[in-house]
Amino acid sequence: MTTSYKVKFWGIRANTRSEGTGKKPRIVSHTVRWTVGNRERSSTFKTKGLAESFLSSLRQAAKNGEAFDLESGLPSSMGKAKDARTWYAFAVTYVHAWWPHAAAKTREGMTDALANVTPVLMRDLPGRPDEEVIRRALREFSFLPEDRRPEPSPEIVRAVRWLEAASLPLSALEEAKHTRAALEALALLLDGKAAATSTYRRKRAVFHHVLEYAVELEELSANPLHKVKLRKIKSNGEIDRRSVVNPAQARELLTAVTYVGRSRGLMLAAMFACMYFGGLRPAEAAGLRKKDCQLPATGWGLLTLEKTMPQSNKRFTDSGEAHDDRGLKHRHTKETREVPIPPELVTILCEHIDKHGVGEDGRLFRTRTGGLISGSAYAKVWKEARTYAFTPDQVALPLATRPYDLRHAAVSLWLNAGVHAPEAAERAGHGVDVMLKVYAKCIDGQRDVANQRILDALAA
Incomplete structure (x- = not known):
């Protein structure tokens, strides 16, 4: 990666669209412009607030002495955030990576646990599908290898697109509130009742392994589960x-x-x-x-x-x-x-x-x-x-x-x-x-x- 510390910022430009003769042009977007080295860069946003927030982040990075990438025009911290995968994308990758090495029951348990966790690691975007549709999209499509996926119905296609757009970044799990929400989802059954301790521990083990895999790939700095405690009565596994x-x-x-x-x-x-x-x-x-x-x-x-x-x-x-x-x-x-x-x-x-x-x-x-x-x-x-x-x-x-x-x-x-x-x-x-x-x-x-x-x- 080629970087430069030579950065110059321009003012935010409003982009307008003509509404007809005699009418005042309507502002449709705002563009942030800056240069890195001798290369001009720009990024356009729908609202002025978003543009100002982005420009503020660039200025703060420059003030902190961060190097800017000549290719993307972004400081190193923002470049990593841009390249980071979403939780949904990483969970799909994880399932596909471990599928060949697992028995059928293990695959079923793995997809079941991740189908519990994934719906709560979403942003509040409009058009959220029903929970039952989301679960079917995950278990019967997303969390299957591509050569095993059935032809998706329009309903499943819409659900998958929403999941891709709404998913939190994987790095969001470093915030305790998101990790706790995931654990609480694992502690409940689909009807909202408390899951058996053995069920919770089995699903938590899957979630823990996924996060360990993320640490191994250096997409998380540490396993966030180590910071969050959700107490469940320990199951000794003894036969009644x-x-x-x-x-x-x-x-x-x-x-x-x-x-x-x-x-x-x-x-x-x-x-x-x-x-x-x-x-x-x-x-x-x-x-x-x-x-x-x-x-x-x-x-x-x-x-x-x-x-x-x-x-x-x-x-x-x-x-x-x-x-x-x-x-x-x-x-x-x-x-x-x-x-x-x-x-x-x-x-x-x-x-x-x-x-x-x-x-x-x-x-x-x-x-x-x-x-x-x-x-x-x-x-x-x-x-x-x-x-x-x-x-x-x-x-x-x-x-x-x-x-x-x-x-x-x-x-x-x-x-x-x-x-x-x-x-x-x-x-x-x-x-x-x-x-x-x-x-x-x-x-x-x-x-x-x-x-x-x-x-x-x-x-x-």
């Missing part, structure tokens, strides 16, 4: 022990599943059994194939988990389908996890294969047409099964309200049975520290054991 079923209740539920529909429940019973007896995640059970199963005639079997089939919106997946074919959670792409399974589950899986066979790709669990079973489908079956297995009072409790609670029951059972934490963590695909924190309230009988050990030590 009221949701954990005992073995008798689990077996009643698995039997009740078979009563749902003509064939839906029968097709899904073994899948739910894998979640309880093997501690599998729903997406891991959905991806289970016959070749992953060692099912001996007697004794314990073994599942070697290799794939998971997480469900997300089609616009976020690499395959363009509702389910992505991915490696195991928190593991390298081709890393596997071995899960010993008790004879009871071995029998259930053998009976399932004998009765229903397997899909063309070897998957055990599928729809009648061979497709993947959606989360909403098996959740609906589970909801109905609870009404068959439990009394009305139990149905009203948080007892096994989600299929995922079967996995929680499995890990709780292992820990209460005295399985060493590292072994239980390996089977569940958890880190030991996370597992003990999450299932702390579900481990029964440890106090009595500890008390007896202390008494024995004191007696010695």
